[in-house]
Amino acid sequence: MNHPTSTAPAGLALTGVVLTYPDGDRTLTALDHVTMEVAAGEFAAVAGPSGSGKSSLLAVAALLIAPASGTVAVAGRDAAGLSPAERTRLRRDHIGVVFQQPNLLPALTALDQLTVMANMAGRSARAAADRARELLAAVGLAGLEHKRPHQLSGGERQRVNIARALMNDPRVLLVDEPTSALDHERGASVVGLLARLTRERGVATVMVTHDLAQLDAVDRVWSMLDGRLSETPGPVTGPGHRGGHGGPPCVAAHTHT
Numbered sequence: 001m002n003h004p005t006s007t008a009p010a011g012l013a014l015t016g017v018v019l020t021y022p023d024g025d026r027t028l029t030a031l032d033h034v035t036m037e038v039a040a041g042e043f044a045a046v047a048g049p050s051g052s053g054k055s056s057l058l059a060v061a062a063l064l065i066a067p068a069s070g071t072v073a074v075a076g077r078d079a080a081g082l083s084p085a086e087r088t089r090l091r092r093d094h095i096g097v098v099f100q101q102p103n104l105l106p107a108l109t110a111l112d113q114l115t116v117m118a119n120m121a122g123r124s125a126r127a128a129a130d131r132a133r134e135l136l137a138a139v140g141l142a143g144l145e146h147k148r149p150h151q152l153s154g155g156e157r158q159r160v161n162i163a164r165a166l167m168n169d170p171r172v173l174l175v176d177e178p179t180s181a182l183d184h185e186r187g188a189s190v191v192g193l194l195a196r197l198t199r200e201r202g203v204a205t206v207m208v209t210h211d212l213a214q215l216d217a218v219d220r221v222w223s224m225l226d227g228r229l230s231e232t233p234g235p236v237t238g239p240g241h242r243g244g245h246g247g248p249p250c251v252a253a254h255t256h257t
């Protein structure tokens with residue numbers, strides 16, 4: 001168990017994060033002094049064009065890549081200075097990741113997709129099954145626990161994916177393009193589900209998306225352009241706000257001077 005060691009917020013905090021990749025003789029700056037705070041119970045979206053740095057942001061927030069400079073704090077704990085084992089534990093205990101493709105194992109039932117993770121984390125089989133059932137019900141899949149992935153729709157598979165990411169009761173939920181394989185209606189339903197789970201479970205959620213039509217349920221919208229992140233202004237009232245922010249942000253027109 002990781003205990004907070006600083007006054008960083010209980011959700012996610014990135015401060016002055018710079019991430020570079022080698023690019024021939026030069027370096028490419030994928031994240032350029034990115035600062036972002038997402039509180040417990042807050043649902044933030046990051047929108048931006050292809051190549052703007054959204055996946056890089058998620059990878060750094062998930063503690064999969066260490067930034068060249070800047071800090072990442074998860075559940076109040078600064079990841080800098082942790083050993084690889086401590087970083088892995090911080091990720092396992094406090095971060096849930098929903099990948100774009102559900103990555104479900106074809107042979108496993110919906111219930112087993114969730115319990116296999118918990119068993120690996122040392123939870124008793126009974127406790128894991130109880131939690132998995134509760135989560136599958138919470139994402140609207142009660143009664144489908146014994147279905148295998150090919151017996152589920154795309155939207156249902158994405159719900160299993162979300163339930164699986166919540167198995168360890170994470171403080172931070174990182175979601176990569178969850179609606180890309182879904183039609184508008186099913187996509188809106190998945191985003192609405194993420195909004196509800198974020199609020200009910202007090203998790204700090206960051207959703208990366210291309211889909212500007214799916215932002216009504218989020219609390220805050222950030223725009224990513226050329227590795228720079230800025231919050232898109234709108235009539236947002238803070239954590240718990242629901243019901244739209246006055247239309248999609250003008251991501252393409254956003255400039256940094």
Ligand SMILES: Nc1ncnc2c1ncn2[C@@H]1O[C@H](COP(=O)(O)OP(=O)(O)OP(=O)(O)O)[C@@H](O)[C@H]1O
Nearest residue numbers: 021022028030048049050051052053054055056057
């Ligand atoms: N492993 C890597 N090595 C070198 N350059 C990389 C690497 N990963 C990403 N990049 C570059 O970093 C920049 C940001 O990429 P990133 O994948 O974070 O963008 P993105 O906004 O997620 O794009 P998309 O929406 O297409 O997934 C791009 O210019 C990309 O080419």
